[in-house]
Amino acid sequence: MAPGDEGINARSRYDRLAELKEAGAVLERHEVEAFLALAEELHFGRTAERVGITTGRVSQTIKKLERMIGAPLFERTSRQVHLTPIGRQLADDLTPLVAGMNDAVRRAIDAGRGITGDLRVGFLSGVAGQLLLKSIALFAKRHHDCEVHIHETQGHDAVTRLRSGDIDVLITDVLIAAQPDVLAGPVLLSEPRLLAVAAGHPLAGRQAVSMEELAVHPVILVPADMPEAFRTDRNPTVTPSGAPVPRGPRAASFTETLTLVAFGRGVFPVGDSVARLYPRPDVVYLPFTDAPPVQWGPMWLKTNTTHRVREFVQAAYDACHLDQ
Structure with missing residues (x-):
């Protein structure tokens, strides 16, 4: 394959799927999964077991796809199942697209659940800085592979920096971050x-x-x-x-x-x-x-409630309330 052909082929696959969509031929995820599983297994029974549906449902799904496409996708005999040329082309087109979607979802899950990578934490005022240092010490002990970056904020820009993604978690006076799109964690310090x-x-x-x-x-x-x-x-x-x-x-x-x-x-x-x-x-x-009292605690955006953030908030609470 000549250099650049991969990009051309990828574009042509997307173009064909766009044409199907314009024609009203939109594939459901379970239909794509059943079709690709049958394209690999070439056996209705094994396909049904693999995707978790009945053999009859697999047959109905394939017939629906064939009516949508307007041509057979498989040749069936009493003993064997084979892809037709059109079926092979469709399988070749769909496989990398589905793999790409799965990879994207997997990366999102890893980013959301994994305690690795970077965590940006901010603090507002001296007492918040002290609470933050205690929190980071315990978090780092529990999660060695996550690097924590510390940022000092000012009252006027603290929430703005949360919204921009400049910081993931902010430790501050709880009233500083009293906003509809901001979640408040447990109180770390309540002082007279x-x-x-x-x-x-x-x-x-x-x-x-x-x-x-x-x-x-x-x-x-x-x-x-x-x-x-x-x-x-x-x-x-x-x-x-x-x-x-x-x-x-x-x-x-x-x-x-x-x-x-x-x-x-x-x-x-x-x-x-x-x-x-x-x-x-x-x-x-x-x-x-x-x-x-004046109360201090962690704050973060509702849309940034990742596993990494939750683990940091837990470490902050433990560091400030429990004996280590």
Whole structure:
């Protein structure tokens, strides 16, 4: 066969199948399987056993194909079954196409179920990074053949990077990824909520504060491009009793938020880990007596729920909750 003939032959096979489709001659998968099995076995009984149907059903399927084609595909005698020239041509045309489909499905299954290849995981904030490192350590111990790539994300682009495929799993504040197309895994960390205030703030000497205190102290606003659920949580418009919460200046980053707090421009609710990861002499962290906790966990796209992702989420949960 001359170079390039394979491509020409492949195109001609696709062209013939396209002509059949245009003529209304669409083959069902079970019909193709029965035909190709009989083309190899040349025996109705063995074909029926191979494809898991009755001999009569094989005969009916072949007759249907022959009516569709308009010519015999097999020559049958009391002792032997042979392909006709048209049957041989059809078998030659269909075999590589079916093999290609099977290979494509097999590759998809391997990609979905196999714990090999690459996994791209992201984190948002210092505490998420710590949770991620614990998760990766256990995942790598369980799945040596999967290479994990770590990516730091920002609040405004975290979900966008999930949707673009830049990352497969994201560990973050659960409210960051509260989107219809995003799945949330188990909570890896639930931490008490604190209020960050300036060291010279009137509240700084208190042992604890209530959410009602927000009615008299402006709250620093998070960046406008943060997800709505996160903005609503960190910048409530009213206290639990319904009192309006005054708005402070808007910050462009978390570091800027703490700097504005230190300057006395407002207060800001944070998780307990912030006091450990961002200690500042000019900021005091006070526990709330009545605020819900801040929760962290893994997130991923619904359409990217692969076996690899599920195994990583399981490893993350085990690493953060179970004794190793």
